[in-house]
Amino acid sequence: MNTTQNLLENYKLEGESLTIFTYPAPILKKVAEPVTEFNDELKTFVKNMLYTMYMAPGIGLAAPQVGKSIRVFVMDIDYDREEVTLADGTTDYRLSNFNPKVLINPVFKQKIGEQICEEGCLSLPGIYEEVKRAESLVVEYQDLDGNHISEEIHEFRAVCMQHENDHLDGIVFIDRLSLLKKNLLAKKFLKLKKKKGL
Template sequence: MALLNILVYPDSRLRTVAKPVETVDSSVVTLVDDLAQTMYSAPGIGLAAIQVNVPKRVIVMDLSENRDELMVFINPIIETLEGEIETEEGCLSVPGIVAPVLRAERITVSALNREGESFRLDASELLSVCIQHEIDHLDGKVFVDYLSRLK
């Protein structure tokens, strides 16, 4: 495993739209492991491959208190969005900035796991927000895009 360099806003590479993973092979598993190590080391609760200048649709997250429940989303797709929730968001690519962002309170997401198996997940509150935040990275968006110009 390797620690990867996290791109910092306003680096234009953060605006790259990530491409789908064709096959979950050993290179993708290595990427997942490197992303996880980088996220834990930062420390953060989520990291998208585009944040380390790898334009692939891969996300890792861990919201657990003990940092031992790694979640992997390869080619994630949000299928449904419900409700609204405003939460304070921060980002490893935007150090030192925390601001309120309005997002869907509940989502259903489908993706592949680390083994290449498909799954669906119903997520709410913080998990929902984090998944949306990381998928935004895959689409070339950064959470500060949601803030008003006055901020």
């Protein structure tokens, strides 16, 4: 069992819910700093990131989205989220089959092919648009213990990874669109935000 799965086992999906910054928060435009210390503080932060991602719910979350400009993101495209009715008649969600991934200081060494996939973002809730990404890639990164890992990633997993890595470079997914489309979606989101009083 790796350190990430240990974290999940140990806290049984308990953690501190972090504030997710929404567009156009300045931190979302900043290029994040490399992680140099692999300590308990980092592990606690990552645990809270995972908790925040699962509760949102989302399939990926980058450190800048929760106010910390460091090169870390978490993702899990495999977990199940089932709506359940409780004894008092209210509904809740049961999460299971966790397969969390933590990438620290990721670097893409190779990008191959092309795919178009509809994307959304926890920093732009309610906005979805098709984005062009590489179909597969080779990523080098560090885990929570600072070990260096190299992996080949394909299809939707590659989309999620590229989306989250963009956050580390101060890029949100609408920045990948034409200027016209980006402006239209930004206006739409800011209207939604105002309506909801966010």
